[in-house]
Amino acid sequence: MSTIQGWAVAQAGKALERQTFDVGARAKGLSVGQRVGIGWTAGSCMHCRPCLSGEQNLCGELVATIGGHHGGFADTVRAHWAWPVLLPEGIDLASAGPLLCGGITVLKPFLEYDIPPTARVGVVGIGGLGHMAVKFAAAWGCEVTAFTSTAAKADESRGFGAHHVVASRDAEAINAIAGTLDLLLVTVNVPMDWNALLGTLAPKGRMHVVGAVLEPIPIPAFALIGKQRQVSGSPTGSPVDIARMLAFAARHDIRPQMEMFPMSQVNEALKHLDDGKARYRIVLEAGR
Numbered sequence: 001m002s003t004i005q006g007w008a009v010a011q012a013g014k015a016l017e018r019q020t021f022d023v024g025a026r027a028k029g030l031s032v033g034q035r036v037g038i039g040w041t042a043g044s045c046m047h048c049r050p051c052l053s054g055e056q057n058l059c060g061e062l063v064a065t066i067g068g069h070h071g072g073f074a075d076t077v078r079a080h081w082a083w084p085v086l087l088p089e090g091i092d093l094a095s096a097g098p099l100l101c102g103g104i105t106v107l108k109p110f111l112e113y114d115i116p117p118t119a120r121v122g123v124v125g126i127g128g129l130g131h132m133a134v135k136f137a138a139a140w141g142c143e144v145t146a147f148t149s150t151a152a153k154a155d156e157s158r159g160f161g162a163h164h165v166v167a168s169r170d171a172e173a174i175n176a177i178a179g180t181l182d183l184l185l186v187t188v189n190v191p192m193d194w195n196a197l198l199g200t201l202a203p204k205g206r207m208h209v210v211g212a213v214l215e216p217i218p219i220p221a222f223a224l225i226g227k228q229r230q231v232s233g234s235p236t237g238s239p240v241d242i243a244r245m246l247a248f249a250a251r252h253d254i255r256p257q258m259e260m261f262p263m264s265q266v267n268e269a270l271k272h273l274d275d276g277k278a279r280y281r282i283v284l285e286a287g288r
């Protein structure tokens with residue numbers, strides 16, 4: 001594998017620091033001194049059908065940046081040359097971390113399914129992923145409904161660009177918007193009233209899951225059949241998707257809402273995260 005070492009950027013639990021650059025002899029399109037970032041993925045096989053189709057994020061041999069490595073806690077990061085993506089001007093390094101993982105995760109369905117700016121989009125869960133989803137959907141031009149169980153997040157959601165806010169544990173409030181949403185982006189990792197949420201979908205509407213819900217999601221057949229609804233999911237995006245996401249974020253000045261912690265206070269940062277207090281992404285600064 002050809003290598004580049006450099007800006008280790010990422011989200012909660014990952015480092016952020018300028019390191020020594022080194023570009024491998026066979027690396028293409030990179031040179032020492034460029035600002036680049038990698039997200040969840042640091043490499044893929046580059047010869048399977050998904051890789052050759054430009055869908056490298058679906059490769060069966062993905063190399064995760066953090067899984068099995070020190071990842072963002074490491075002093076340096078190594079990646080296949082195809083995966084580091086140039087950071088456009090206007091993308092600061094701290095913002096790049098959350099954008100490269102959560103940002104592409106929530107924007108990917110808009111790219112994948114050609115979601116038009118006239119779409120009505122719901123975002124379930126206003127957290128690390130969800131708050132970015134609201135920002136991207138609003139910048140995309142969509143009418144955005146935020147679903148949150150935390151009353152204090154209602155005004156914040158509007159600040160992120162949501163046009164409407166619905167209490168996600170209030171079946172009556174959810175039922176009141178039945179049949180209206182073209183895309184419902186699920187960013188939570190906890191069980192919900194899935195039947196009520198599916199009911200918010202308009203004919204041909206899609207519920208798309210990007211949150212790591214560990215319990216099975218029950219899907220009644222007739223919730224899909226009658227109105228030809230769809231349910232889907234996706235992981236992050238390809239290097240080209242990531243480049244498109246960064247360009248869009250730079251143009252619309254989409255920045256994650258972050259809390260910065262020096263690496264020397266990593267344990268405090270993780271406790272802050274465990275306590276559910278992160279608003280909304282924590283970025284660790286290496287070397288401090």
Ligand SMILES: [Zn+2]
Pocket residue numbers: 044045046047048049050051052056059060061
């Ligand atoms: Zn592959």
